[in-house]
Amino acid sequence: MSATRKKLRLDPIMCVGHGLCAELFPERITLDDWGYPIIDPTPISPALEEHARRATDACPTLALLLERERTR
Amino acid sequence: MTTLAEPFADGETDVARLLPRPPAARLVDHLARLGTPPSSGRELIGEVERAGLRGRGGAGFPTAIKMEAVRSRGARLLQGRKPIVVANGTEGEPLSAKDKTLLVHAPHLVLDGMVAAARAVGADEGVVCVERTATPVVHALERAIAERRNLADGITLRVAPTPARYVVGEETALVNWLNGGDAKPTFTPPRPFERGVDRRPTLVDNVETLAHAALIARFGAKWWRSAGTETDPGTMLVTLSGVARPGVYEVPLGSPLRHVLRNAGVHDVGGVLVGGYFGAWLTPRQAAMVTLSTDDLKVMGAGLGCGAIAVLSGDTCPLAELARVTQWLASQSAGQCGACAHGLPAIAGAVQHIADGSDRDASAEAAARRWLDMVAGRGACKLPDGAVRFVSSGFTVFAEHIAEHRARGPCAAFDAPAVLPVPRPEESWR
Ligand SMILES: Cc1cc2nc3c(=O)[nH]c(=O)nc-3n(C[C@H](O)[C@H](O)[C@H](O)COP(=O)(O)O)c2cc1C
Numbered sequence: 427m428s429a430t431r432k433k434l435r436l437d438p439i440m441c442v443g444h445g446l447c448a449e450l451f452p453e454r455i456t457l458d459d460w461g462y463p464i465i466d467p468t469p470i471s472p473a474l475e476e477h478a479r480r481a482t483d484a485c486p487t488l489a490l491l492l493e494r495e496r497t498r
Numbered sequence: 499m500t501t502l503a504e505p506f507a508d509g510e511t512d513v514a515r516l517l518p519r520p521p522a523a524r525l526v527d528h529l530a531r532l533g534t535p536p537s538s539g540r541e542l543i544g545e546v547e548r549a550g551l552r553g554r555g556g557a558g559f560p561t562a563i564k565m566e567a568v569r570s571r572g573a574r575l576l577q578g579r580k581p582i583v584v585a586n587g588t589e590g591e592p593l594s595a596k597d598k599t600l601l602v603h604a605p606h607l608v609l610d611g612m613v614a615a616a617r618a619v620g621a622d623e624g625v626v627c628v629e630r631t632a633t634p635v636v637h638a639l640e641r642a643i644a645e646r647r648n649l650a651d652g653i654t655l656r657v658a659p660t661p662a663r664y665v666v667g668e669e670t671a672l673v674n675w676l677n678g679g680d681a682k683p684t685f686t687p688p689r690p691f692e693r694g695v696d697r698r699p700t701l702v703d704n705v706e707t708l709a710h711a712a713l714i715a716r717f718g719a720k721w722w723r724s725a726g727t728e729t730d731p732g733t734m735l736v737t738l739s740g741v742a743r744p745g746v747y748e749v750p751l752g753s754p755l756r757h758v759l760r761n762a763g764v765h766d767v768g769g770v771l772v773g774g775y776f777g778a779w780l781t782p783r784q785a786a787m788v789t790l791s792t793d794d795l796k797v798m799g800a801g802l803g804c805g806a807i808a809v810l811s812g813d814t815c816p817l818a819e820l821a822r823v824t825q826w827l828a829s830q831s832a833g834q835c836g837a838c839a840h841g842l843p844a845i846a847g848a849v850q851h852i853a854d855g856s857d858r859d860a861s862a863e864a865a866a867r868r869w870l871d872m873v874a875g876r877g878a879c880k881l882p883d884g885a886v887r888f889v890s891s892g893f894t895v896f897a898e899h900i901a902e903h904r905a906r907g908p909c910a911a912f913d914a915p916a917v918l919p920v921p922r923p924e925e926s927w928r
């Protein structure tokens with residue numbers, strides 16, 4: 427059985443530390459001492475997907491990605 | 499696969515598989531030593547797998563798996579995007595000299611490896627990358643490639659002289675530069691095996707890895723495994739510094755580190771750095787017990803890395819060394835990722851406070867430890883992770899020195915001349 431769940435991933439090169447994502451999705455995204463996001467790697471439950479989507483959509487540099495992850 | 503006679507026997511601590519004595523820079527000498535290379539093909543991948551060859555560029559990834567990934571990718575792709583082989587000889591690690599030594603002493607062995615690897619993955623082109631500041635190496639390769647014109651092995655070879663900076667040797671940085679961009683790492687995926695030089699499936703292997711592949715192609719896996727141990731087969735080039743006779747040595751894997759060091763002359767060990775500035779510090783006790791094996795080193799939080807091993811004697815100030823090298827590592831950031839661009843200088847500043855005795859209330863140490871946790875795993879490349887390993891293991895191994903500096907200020911050796919090298923890199927990324 428293979429189900430697909432979603433996971434947040436950051437392109438640290440694209441990210442310039444606007445920090446909007448942490449405001450919109452504090453459940454999984456915090457900021458480090460320099461204002462760059464630290465992403466919690468745990469998969470996103472369907473209940474939280476809406477929030478995650480809002481965070482990725484808000485990133486001005488499109489550095490935050492919501493990706494499918496394969497699980498067994 | 500073995501049809502040729504073995505031209506050399508393996509001694510216990512004195513092996514000359516990769517580094518012939520005298521050197522074999524010229525094709526005639528190379529062929530006289532090893533004979534004509536067999537015209538191997540795809541079956542080399544299986545032989546490399548049976549040999550158990552792991553990459554010698556630092557990460558220790560199984561070479562056959564990468565070869566097969568490039569090959570199958572190339573076989574599936576249409577539009578004539580043939581795979582290409584990139585031999586990584588950039589060696590930006592200041593403590594390592596093994597790749598440059600190998601390329602000068604036995605360039606044809608590396609080129610044979612590139613040809614064999616190219617045939618195995620279905621490539622018809624190979625590029626060998628070396629720092630353009632290393633002119634003798636660039637010339638040795640140009641001469642060697644020119645000499646091979648009549649070999650007619652069907653593979654086009656060339657040298658690419660790269661900018662000289664630490665992260666240039668990271669595989670995505672190398673590919674980006676070969677594609678005309680800056681020699682800075684790029685976000686993955688795609689990894690080079692998926693889409694590399696000219697968008698082709700690209701095999702990036704360290705030059706030493708390819709030299710081993712050339713020997714496996716000639717003499718087979720069984721012979722190759724006759725040096726080393728069951729779990730860590732083969733030999734490895736190590737660069738030793740801080741010993742009486744520093745330099746590049748070829749040692750069977752699994753050798754006790756203490757034998758390797760004793761051979762090169764060692765006395766008064768304060769700490770041993772294994773794996774270069776990407777590596778981990780060992781206490782003298784650990785260094786006396788460990789063997790050059792992946793599993794053994796892993797238990798101590800270390801790894802073979804690129805094989806650079808530096809002994810710090812008991813009369814140097816390890817904290818002054820730690821501070822200087824951390825500062826240098828921070829200066830090597832490509833400045834692309836927030837955690838690396840800001841975190842490494844912050845950590846370096848804190849280490850400087852610890853070293854110069856000004857961290858009386860241990861706040862700098864606490865901050866450094868928090869930042870080490872904070873930056874790990876957050877770069878596009880592994881530079882931050884390497885710096886974290888270097889500093890964290892240093893904190894552990896030199897804990898007594900830290901306490902001393904805090905209580906009494908820096909030791910007498912603090913202002914002594916620097917031991918660990920921090921070269922001035924080129925400015926340009928192109
Ligand atoms: C910052 C950084 C610098 C690196 N520098 C080198 C280098 O100088 N030479 C090298 O072979 N690999 C270097 N690597 C590793 C390469 O990315 C790659 O893993 C290696 O060339 C693959 O070859 P191998 O499988 O034969 O080890 C570096 C990696 C990082 C993260």
Ligand code: SF4
Nearest residue numbers: 832834835838877879
């Ligand atoms: S982690 Fe540092 S060196 Fe690596 S790509 Fe990011 S900024 Fe550059």
